Amino acid sequence: MAADGRGAQGRGVAPARISAQGWGWQHSGRAAKAVHNLDLEIAPGERVLLLGPSGAGKSTLLHALAGVLGADEDADEFGSLLIDGEPVAGARGRTGLMQQDPDAQVVLSRVGDDVAFGAENLSVPRDEIWRRVPAALDAVGLALPLDHPTSALSGGQKQRLGLAGMLAMRPGLLLLDEPTANLDPAGVVDVRDAVRRSLEETGATLVVVEHRVSVWLDVVDRIVVLAPSGAGGPGGILLDGPPATVLAQGARLLADAGVWVPGHVPAVRQRTSRQSGAGQDDGGSRLLLEAADLGVSRSKSRRRHPVMPVAVVPSVNLYAGQALSVTGPNGAGKSTLALTLAGLLPPASGNLVATDALARGAGHSPLKWRGRELISRIGTVFQEPEHQFVTGSVRQELGFAPRLLGHGGEKVEELLSRLGLEHLADANPFTLSGGEKRRLSVATVLAASPQILILDEPTFGQDANTWAELASLLTELLDAGTAVLSVTHDALFTQLLGGETLDLGGSVAVRDHGGPPQLAATTGVRR
Amino acid sequence: MSVDVLAAPRSSAWLAGANPLAKLGAGMVITVLLLMSVDWVSASVALALEVLLLPLAGLSAGALLRRGWPILLAAAVGGYGTALLAPKTGELLLALGPVSFTTGSVAAGAAIALRGLAIALPGIIVLASTDPTDLADALAQKLRLPHRFVLGALAAMRLVGLLVAEWQTLGMARRARGVGGEPGLFSGARAGAGQAMALLVQAIRRASRLAVTMEAKGFGAGPRTWARESSYTGRDLGVLAGGLVIAAVSVGAAVVLGSWNPVFG
Numbered sequence: 070m071a072a073d074g075r076g077a078q079g080r081g082v083a084p085a086r087i088s089a090q091g092w093g094w095q096h097s098g099r100a101a102k103a104v105h106n107l108d109l110e111i112a113p114g115e116r117v118l119l120l121g122p123s124g125a126g127k128s129t130l131l132h133a134l135a136g137v138l139g140a141d142e143d144a145d146e147f148g149s150l151l152i153d154g155e156p157v158a159g160a161r162g163r164t165g166l167m168q169q170d171p172d173a174q175v176v177l178s179r180v181g182d183d184v185a186f187g188a189e190n191l192s193v194p195r196d197e198i199w200r201r202v203p204a205a206l207d208a209v210g211l212a213l214p215l216d217h218p219t220s221a222l223s224g225g226q227k228q229r230l231g232l233a234g235m236l237a238m239r240p241g242l243l244l245l246d247e248p249t250a251n252l253d254p255a256g257v258v259d260v261r262d263a264v265r266r267s268l269e270e271t272g273a274t275l276v277v278v279e280h281r282v283s284v285w286l287d288v289v290d291r292i293v294v295l296a297p298s299g300a301g302g303p304g305g306i307l308l309d310g311p312p313a314t315v316l317a318q319g320a321r322l323l324a325d326a327g328v329w330v331p332g333h334v335p336a337v338r339q340r341t342s343r344q345s346g347a348g349q350d351d352g353g354s355r356l357l358l359e360a361a362d363l364g365v366s367r368s369k370s371r372r373r374h375p376v377m378p379v380a381v382v383p384s385v386n387l388y389a390g391q392a393l394s395v396t397g398p399n400g401a402g403k404s405t406l407a408l409t410l411a412g413l414l415p416p417a418s419g420n421l422v423a424t425d426a427l428a429r430g431a432g433h434s435p436l437k438w439r440g441r442e443l444i445s446r447i448g449t450v451f452q453e454p455e456h457q458f459v460t461g462s463v464r465q466e467l468g469f470a471p472r473l474l475g476h477g478g479e480k481v482e483e484l485l486s487r488l489g490l491e492h493l494a495d496a497n498p499f500t501l502s503g504g505e506k507r508r509l510s511v512a513t514v515l516a517a518s519p520q521i522l523i524l525d526e527p528t529f530g531q532d533a534n535t536w537a538e539l540a541s542l543l544t545e546l547l548d549a550g551t552a553v554l555s556v557t558h559d560a561l562f563t564q565l566l567g568g569e570t571l572d573l574g575g576s577v578a579v580r581d582h583g584g585p586p587q588l589a590a591t592t593g594v595r596r
Numbered sequence: 597m598s599v600d601v602l603a604a605p606r607s608s609a610w611l612a613g614a615n616p617l618a619k620l621g622a623g624m625v626i627t628v629l630l631l632m633s634v635d636w637v638s639a640s641v642a643l644a645l646e647v648l649l650l651p652l653a654g655l656s657a658g659a660l661l662r663r664g665w666p667i668l669l670a671a672a673v674g675g676y677g678t679a680l681l682a683p684k685t686g687e688l689l690l691a692l693g694p695v696s697f698t699t700g701s702v703a704a705g706a707a708i709a710l711r712g713l714a715i716a717l718p719g720i721i722v723l724a725s726t727d728p729t730d731l732a733d734a735l736a737q738k739l740r741l742p743h744r745f746v747l748g749a750l751a752a753m754r755l756v757g758l759l760v761a762e763w764q765t766l767g768m769a770r771r772a773r774g775v776g777g778e779p780g781l782f783s784g785a786r787a788g789a790g791q792a793m794a795l796l797v798q799a800i801r802r803a804s805r806l807a808v809t810m811e812a813k814g815f816g817a818g819p820r821t822w823a824r825e826s827s828y829t830g831r832d833l834g835v836l837a838g839g840l841v842i843a844a845v846s847v848g849a850a851v852v853l854g855s856w857n858p859v860f861g
Contacts, residue, residue, distance in 0.1 A: 135808075137811045161814055166808070173805035176751050176754075176806070177750070178728070187813035189823050190816075192818070194821060195821060195823055198821070234813060411772065440771060440773075451772070453765075455797075456765055456794070458794075459790065514773075517774070
């Protein structure tokens with residue numbers, strides 16, 4: 070019977086109760102507590118969205134509930150944190166934790182084995198494990214063979230695989246730490262729906278941390294807002310109640326804290342100049358980069374084995390002051406196209422030419438430019454800021470490009486204050502928060518004043534404040550004549566930058582042309 | 597966008613269905629016996645028999661060359677070096693100033709090269725036909741190695757595949773910052789060292805996140821069950837017997853032909 074698997078899923082799961090009394094946590098070597106003076110009761114089966122400003126200790130609380138904070142032996146714990154009346158350390162197997170990085174979600178190399186891993190650790194008998202594994206994969210909507218390689222999964226699929234692994238453990242408490250921050254919109258919906266289905270089947274308690282409230286609004290029945298506890302903050306809870314009440318009472322406060330409150334659009338500096346682009350009034354809008362029949366691929370072409378391009382773009386022209394957003398489904402080659410245009414990957418086929426206005430004597434192929442020639446012409450901001458940090462402090466990081474170009478340091482101080490990073494000037498870039506890292510990675514590229522700025526998913530996982538700062542900065546650059554190409558799924562962001570959209574592949578994307586899926590639309594689909 | 601070098605689809609070859617420990621045992625028997633003598637007869641007989649087994653491991657000659665060329669190169673270099681330095685007995689074949697080769701020294705060189713290949717080939721066969729997960733299961737369940745260590749190593753090996761893609765991304769991300777791309781060996785080496793450091797940082801961060809995932813899934817405390825049972829079958833007896841036959845036939849041939857030349861005593 071089909072219903073049997075579902076029934077088995079629900080059996081044996083008793084939703085967990087959480088009880089925190091005066092609980093606090095101080096990581097070793099930190100001056101301030103990560104969480105301070107927390108009193109919180111969560112009833113079995115409640116579904117809670119946990120919000121709060123950056124540094125309020127949301128992740129710390131989630132990790133504590135998952136029982137994975139204990140390794141830090143020099144840390145100090147205050148008060149009590151109980152699951153079902155027991156200290157968290159004794160609640161092994163009662164909780165499942167999903168983290169932000171999909172690649173850190175997967176333990177083993179085959180789908181079935183990975184789902185079984187948690188159940189094995191709980192000493193579930195073998196026959197029972199293999200009954201639970203297909204049921205769990207079914208519950209998260211992953212219809213894949215058990216020996217499917219986990220490396221072939223997309224980010225959203227990896228997150229759902231992680232969820233299936235938790236379900237096979239039959240936890241009474243699901244803990245999700247920004248589970249959709251690194252996913253494209255389709256992946257976000259898939260993961261959210263998988264979580265909702267699992268909750269309906271198991272009745273487990275849920276605590277989820279996420280900036281984007283609207284994603285979880287239909288799933289949760291309570292919102293808890295933590296107060297900042299570091300730097301003299303009072304700690305504890307700021308707001309607590311049903312979603313509608315909390316959002317009505319705290320809209321202002323939440324928006325200030327960078328939470329994406331539904332219906333609230335963060336204030337962004339609007340563009341002032343007329344949007345220039347291909348074929349519009351020729352008022353000084355110069356062509357910088359020109360690509361024709363450009364095939365892109367990450368693999369190197371060998372003489373005997375020419376690579377199959379992942380995408381072929383008939384034409385891309387980038388003009389000074391032009392904004393261009395590249396969109397398309399997973400695996401359509403968006404990032405690969407951006408890296409090729411950025412002079413970081415060789416074109417697999419076709420032509421890519423820097424005009425004289427951009428090349429300024431350095432040659433017409435961006436790929437052949439030296440490092441210092443590249444950064445003053447095309448700046449690229451990678452999706453993961455940490456990949457681009459090359460020094461030990463924020464100040465050195467910002468000074469790196471000017472030093473390479475032989476400029477003075479005046480731009481460094483300007484950028485530091487512009488991005489609100491002055492108080493962190495001597496901090497190690499790796500110790501910054503997610504939003505600070507994003508701002509710094511953009512600033513380090515801007516320090517070289519490139520004529521073209523290329524950004525790969527700049528708004529992924531960003532809170533509303535960082536998002537608004539980034540968008541404002543970019544509209545300013547566009548008005549000043551910088552060309553900005555962003556790979557993004559963010560429709561609001563695209564609309565604010567005001568430019569054109571280049572859709573890559575996918576049956577949905579190529580609506581105007583109806584050509585073969587690998588054939589991309591030309592620029593100017595949307596005017 | 598990850599390149600998982602270790603998660604090739606499970607091979608359907610005959611040897612892939614054998615228990616990894618049986619394969620390791622058979623390979624060990626051949627290796628140990630070949631280490632006991634330096635003669636070209638036992639080495640070439642063993643090598644010939646091993647090559648005959650390649651189809652059982654699902655390896656074609658082309659695939660073998662692609663995977664094993666460094667070993668072929670090492671064997672050739674070893675053989676050449678031996679031929680160069682071995683006692684110059686027999687007829688003179690070639691003399692170029694101080695460098696000379698005789699039939700005796702060339703035979704010694706050939707014996708070393710063949711032996712190197714005959715010892716390396718079982719390793720390649722075992723690697724190509726063994727899934728890392730199966731090996732971990734066998735080590736933990738049959739050899740009773742600590743499962744924390746075995747599964748930790750298995751999870752870490754999966755990260756190695758991710759590091760390949762990470763290295764490529766880091767290279768591009770750093771070039772976008774203006775690092776590298778300058779002429780000169782020194783600045784090139786410095787950029788490479790910086791990139792290796794950055795890779796190390798990323799590897800550690802990702803490993804610690806993976807450790808949190810594993811710990812959250814209840815790994816590392818108390819006893820556990822195994823979803824996949826590592827078991828011995830008749831096929832494993834066949835594999836062990838095959839290893840013994842190869843070892844016996846190659847040694848026997850060398851003894852009969854009078855070239856058996858044990859290293860000890």
